[in-house]
Amino acid sequence: MGNPPFLNDAVLLRPGSEHGNGANLGTGRRSLSQSMGIRERRARDEMGMEGARVLINMANQMTPALRLCGDVTDRTHLDLSHESLGPVEALLLAHDLLLQGDVQELNLHGNELCGDGENSYEGSQCWVGLEALAAALQSNTRLTILDLSKNSLGGVAAAAGVEEAFGCTVLAKLLTSNQSLTMLDLSSCGIGPKGVSMLTFGLHGNHTLRTLLLDSNELVGREWDDEDENVEGLQDLGEALMENATLTTLSLRACDIGTVGAISLATGVAMNSSLQVLNVLRNDLGEDGTTALLEAARESGGHCSLTGIPAGAVEVDLSQQWLGPEDVKLLAHELAQNDTVTKIDLSGNALCGVKYGRGTYDISGIHSLAEALHTNVALQEIDITGSMIRSADVCLFPRNIMLKF
Numbered sequence: 001m002g003n004p005p006f007l008n009d010a011v012l013l014r015p016g017s018e019h020g021n022g023a024n025l026g027t028g029r030r031s032l033s034q035s036m037g038i039r040e041r042r043a044r045d046e047m048g049m050e051g052a053r054v055l056i057n058m059a060n061q062m063t064p065a066l067r068l069c070g071d072v073t074d075r076t077h078l079d080l081s082h083e084s085l086g087p088v089e090a091l092l093l094a095h096d097l098l099l100q101g102d103v104q105e106l107n108l109h110g111n112e113l114c115g116d117g118e119n120s121y122e123g124s125q126c127w128v129g130l131e132a133l134a135a136a137l138q139s140n141t142r143l144t145i146l147d148l149s150k151n152s153l154g155g156v157a158a159a160a161g162v163e164e165a166f167g168c169t170v171l172a173k174l175l176t177s178n179q180s181l182t183m184l185d186l187s188s189c190g191i192g193p194k195g196v197s198m199l200t201f202g203l204h205g206n207h208t209l210r211t212l213l214l215d216s217n218e219l220v221g222r223e224w225d226d227e228d229e230n231v232e233g234l235q236d237l238g239e240a241l242m243e244n245a246t247l248t249t250l251s252l253r254a255c256d257i258g259t260v261g262a263i264s265l266a267t268g269v270a271m272n273s274s275l276q277v278l279n280v281l282r283n284d285l286g287e288d289g290t291t292a293l294l295e296a297a298r299e300s301g302g303h304c305s306l307t308g309i310p311a312g313a314v315e316v317d318l319s320q321q322w323l324g325p326e327d328v329k330l331l332a333h334e335l336a337q338n339d340t341v342t343k344i345d346l347s348g349n350a351l352c353g354v355k356y357g358r359g360t361y362d363i364s365g366i367h368s369l370a371e372a373l374h375t376n377v378a379l380q381e382i383d384i385t386g387s388m389i390r391s392a393d394v395c396l397f398p399r400n401i402m403l404k405f
Contacts, residue, residue: 049128052091065099068092075100081109081147090129097136105145106137109185113151114167127166134170138177149187149213153195165194175202175209182208187215187251194221196233200240203247211249215279219255231264238268241275251279251308262289269304270296279308281318281327290326294333306330312340319383320348322355328365335379336372347385347404354388363393370396 059066069092085093090113097103113133115126130153137143153167168191175181191199196219203209221230234257241247257265262285269278280293297304307330309316318331328351335341349355351369353362366389373379382397383404397403 049088049091052088056092056095059095067096067099069096076102076142077105078103079107080111081107083111085111085113087113087115087126087129091132094129094132094136097133097140101140102142103140104142106143107145107147108151109147110150113148114153127170130167131170134174138174140178141180143178143180145183146181147185148189149185150189152190153186165192165198168195168198172198172200172202175199176205179206179208181206183211183213184209185213187213187217189217191217191219192221193219193230193233197236200233200236203237203240203244207246209247212247213249213251214255215251215253217255219252220258220261229258229260231261234261234264238265241265241268241272244272245274247272248274249277250275251277252283253279253308254282257283257285257289259284259286259289262286263292266292266296269293270299272300272304275300275304277305277308277310280306281308281330282322282324284324285326287326290329294330297333305334307334309334309338309341314340314342316341316344318349319345323349323351325351325353325362325365329368332365332368332372335369335376338376339378342378343381344379345383346387347383349384349387351384351387352389352393361388361390366393366396370398373398373401 055068059068080093083089085108097106113130137146148171153171167189171184171186175184186199189195191214195217196214203212219233221233241250252265257280262280262283265280269275278293278297283289285293293306297306303311305311307318307327321327323331323346327349328346331346335344350359351365353359373382379401381402381404385404387405389405394403394405
């Protein structure tokens, strides 16, 4: 009896087989599709969810159970970034992770775990792989780092401009069940207000996560026909921060927080005693939002960085970040109290609100920064090359600091 149609272009891999040798997923030298022996994306798409389930059932009936993703040299650190992994591959990978409980770091950055928006699976099918992965990792007691950045957790719905929070619901269950995870990267995952609210349920039940990265997500969603801000997600996040005592780093860089969102978040920051780094750069906070967060940082004990600068940093690179006047004010506040940073690179930013000849010149941030540097005794060098600061305003900086402009 021949292979089912979906296996015609596939080779089943046993660890140590001819095709499996050298499939080092730990270093990412071969793609997962090569390691699985599936030579074309077309073949993987044709296999589909039902085919993947049949394959998994066949593998589980073997003794020992067959791994479907090839042999792995380093079974503790898996780098599967940029492999074009979709829901089917995620389902197969979940099978292997159940057999392999010693994974400590899993990098799935830049894949299509919930579909790619064009060849996505309909309805609930796009979540099957992610849900299986999360379920497999719930019982893993050694996993510490999980990178899911640049995977659209909104699947087909996100591609259509509608937020779907089911992906974050799945991850919330993972956070409440897995008590070994210390770092979770969800940057650029298409997460909106509903998704943030779902994640906060996970934070309420988690006592090990120390770093959560949510950069480049539109956390303050706006309806297509309405400019009103939806800050419910940030309000829920603020409430979670009031109770959470383990999170030390929360990055919300470039998340479209805005003034109302910053004020909503500030209450939780003020009552949190564990947060050391809260990166809120590039969020158009406005004067009121910036003031609210600065006051919140002071109320929390003054130890929380709002620019992502870790404690004890000596050299800081914030070049080419599209930082504006409000960002400079946040930086000024920190440098006024910092006694370790000796060199900072701010080149290629819009420190005065002007970039590529566009924008309105605003010197308020530079005034705040220059004033802070007059009291800072550690900083020795600052680079503001290409930041469109007028020559007449350069003289505001202290003369004892080496200035590149």
